[in-house]
Amino acid sequence: MAIVIRDAELKRDRQVMMDCLLRNRQRYEKNDAFEQRFDWAYSGNPYGEGRAWLAVDEAANKVIGFTSAFPRRMFVNGECMIGWNCADFSIDKEYRTLGAAMKLRRAAKECVDRGEFAFLYAHPNDRMRVVHEKVGHHAIGKMVRYAALLRLDQTLGAKLGNNPVAKVSAALANPLLRLMAPSRSGLDKFQFSLVQEQRFGEEYDRLFEKVKHQHSVIGSRDTEYLNWRFLRNPLYRAKSLRMQQDGELKGYVLYYEGNGIARVADAIVEGKSDETGILLAGLIHHLRKDGISSISLRLHNMNPLLAQAQQLGFRYRDDATSTVIAYASPTSPFAPVVLEGKNWFMTVGDRDI
Incomplete structure (x- = not known):
């Protein structure tokens, strides 16, 4: 045929x-x-x-x-x-x-x-x-998933049933999880807020103008893209953790909720490892206060966010690994950069839709 x-x-x-x-x-x-x-x-x-x-x-x-x-x-x-x-x-x-x-x-x-x-x-x-x-086409890495447990209410409820024993057990265990939480050192340098954006504003454009120079290959995160990808998306509407300093946006995490899980769709921050760690520590702290049971983080295995996430207690899960491929013409002057996985900044928000 x-x-x-x-x-x-x-x-x-x-x-x-x-x-x-x-x-x-x-x-x-x-x-x-x-x-x-x-x-x-x-x-x-x-x-x-x-x-x-x-x-x-x-x-x-x-x-x-x-x-x-x-x-x-x-x-x-x-x-x-x-x-x-x-x-x-x-x-x-x-x-x-x-x-x-x-x-x-x-x-x-x-x-x-x-x-x-x-x-x-x-x-x-x-x-x-x-x-x-x-x-x-060329393989340039893998998409991997890591997760952090914040509260045990949902886990114990699933195992023990929705009864007083599960609730008492969670009430006793949750403080232990908080004791194991990452240090809040550095969080007081920034202001954090959980926001349901109605529209991503110019502060997001200003942030991306700075962040794009930190990475060799990165997809645009301008407001035109963010509003379309994360707010007009008919499948889910993302929420935002904003990290600000002196009134200026320094980083954010976009996520969506379901069944007590916050699934991270995108995250960027101005700065390097210290600021990245503070952003993720802020996410853990504020989502725990908001009653979220766990955070799921899917991203390229060479994303610089990953090293900080592991230090903060995120653990690898083997249920969502896939290959990332790229192709550029051999005659393109950008091919050596594009075809090298370590040059990419990629989150699950960069995936197909």
Whole structure:
């Protein structure tokens, strides 16, 4: 059977693409949020519409898979350019041969080679990682998950049931957890607040203008992006821990809550290891006071946040590890920087959406 690749037209092929996602991606359900997510991701992106390629079985005249890429403003050694954040790779089970998958992957790669975009990055599962490597993409690290336990109410309730014994046990154990908490040294130099932002303001732009020079490769965190990615997102609305000094924003953590867990979506801070440690210690302190049971942190394994998180008691969890890949044309002057994992600042907020 001959499989051909053609460019998708988002308006015409919207339903075909959504149907393919529903057939092949267990994370999605057919509901209003699913449709809203599609339109938000493909048409609402402040850096331009998403691009997609369809795999078509010519004999059956049907779409059997597709892949997409979303434009992302990136900074490489301080220079602004547009990269591609690859996403939504889906292919029907009976067509999951190496050939069909590689044809789809080559479509995006060839656009980078032609200079349409500076480079691409993606977060494939282990099976798809092989496909990426065969078409010439490079592994630049892994996304890993770490977690910190703040309170035992939820854990003991799950084990003992919602009864007085569990509540008394938690009341006795929680102070011990607080005694084991990281030192609050340095927290008094900054002012912290938990905020449900209605709109990210200019202070976030000013902070990113400083932070972008601390990292060789970093995706934009300007207000245009933050408001779209974290406030207009139909799947979740992020909250913010703000770290300020003398009225100026010095760092933040964006997170969303569910079942007593705060899942960190993004975090940046002006400064180096000391300021990073203070930001994360502030997060632990204020979320514990807010009644959160645990914090889940997913990020690139070479992210400088990770070393500080481990010192503060975050522990590795093996349930959410995936490869990070990147590709830049061999002729690009930025290829040596982009293809070196240690140069990247990446959180789960940089992943596909």
